[in-house]
Amino acid sequence: MINLSYRFVQNSSSLELEGMPDVSNGDSENIIGILSSWTLKIIGSPTLEGEKEHLENLMQVILQYSRSYISGIRKTFISKKSIVTISPFGSSHKLLLNSTKKDVKPLEIILDDSELSDLTQCLDLLRFDPRINLCWDITLDIPFSKSYIQSSINKSKKRINLFYAIILFLSTSSLMLLIPTNDKFDQREPTKSSQAINE
Amino acid sequence: MYDFIKPTLKLANQQTPVIIEFMKTSNLVGTHRQEFINESKKFKSCGESGYLNCSIAKDASRKLDFLILVIETLQINATDSLFLKAKNIGLSDEFTSRVQFWKIRCSNPLRKSYTFSSLSSEQIDSLVELISSMAENLYPLIRQLLSSKESKTLNQERWYLFSSRLKSLITERMNVNRSYITSLINDDKHEYFRELLVILSLSCGKGGACRLRASLYNQY
Structure with missing residues (x-):
């Protein structure tokens, strides 16, 4: 049995795939048609391993997030079965990986912009490589x-606007309270001359 | 010498059209160029599906012009490299002639010399291809600027150089009377510059070109 191994390296990310050709599908000798294992190494974080489904989930989430990010949208993406989640974390990005095994705590990886683009490019290399003949369920x-x-884009802005509006209302109303009011005005009685006229 | 003889011997028994076809693709014409043409074909394959019920985004020309401006900031004499790259990729003459290229860039409404023209989808696709391949070459520099793992002082120094050069290019070419341009020049946080660098970093390679192209269109 031919066991093939391909590595996709992009600075801080390195993805290694192992598998074999799917002869029933007519794959040639150097094409991976059946994935047996994958390993993802991101500098500064533990090595990730799993099945094809896990890699597919990771690809779904990362590629969708990058697609949104290039359009200026920063929002959370959760994969099917909630295995992988990516969300904005300040100016960075938080990747949360839930293990399918019980009693294993979720793994949290913080990526900066450069690491995110490394990882995205690494996954791009994989999905467009002609040596990999696997069907990915990717959007x-x-x-948009x-x-x-x-x-x-405007969600956060709307919240900020509401916050500013409340502050502006409170500050103007408190300023209005500071304006002195004249409570000691004289309530004069109607003059006698006018009374005489009425009479 | 050996390389030359080998294809000649092979072609001895072939018919003329076949020989011409082979000449186009053989090493004699230039393998480097062929590599780029193949690459460009690959790039086009992702856009060939076309975007049904989509229109060009309003800010597409502005975005593309600013991305080229960032490329010019990162690389001195980038325009020459852009023309060379355009030629290698196999883009039309529009992208290898200085005047034509300048006219395309003048579709950015924020420019001093705005021509009130808009970009066609073919021009957008070609510019995306060009920007994507240039971004791939400049990726190490872009990465350095985006990385938060390096020393702060070094990063600040890099950002100072980058932002001051980009600001000078903006004042030189853009309409400074526009409030948006003034805000860009006076912005010390460089949020938009960072956004442009992120776009460049995510548009490297084939997948990146598809992403960038998609971001320049809007669905109805």
């Missing part, structure tokens, strides 16, 4: 609608 890079972009 294609499609344009204007309303989706506006609603995703």
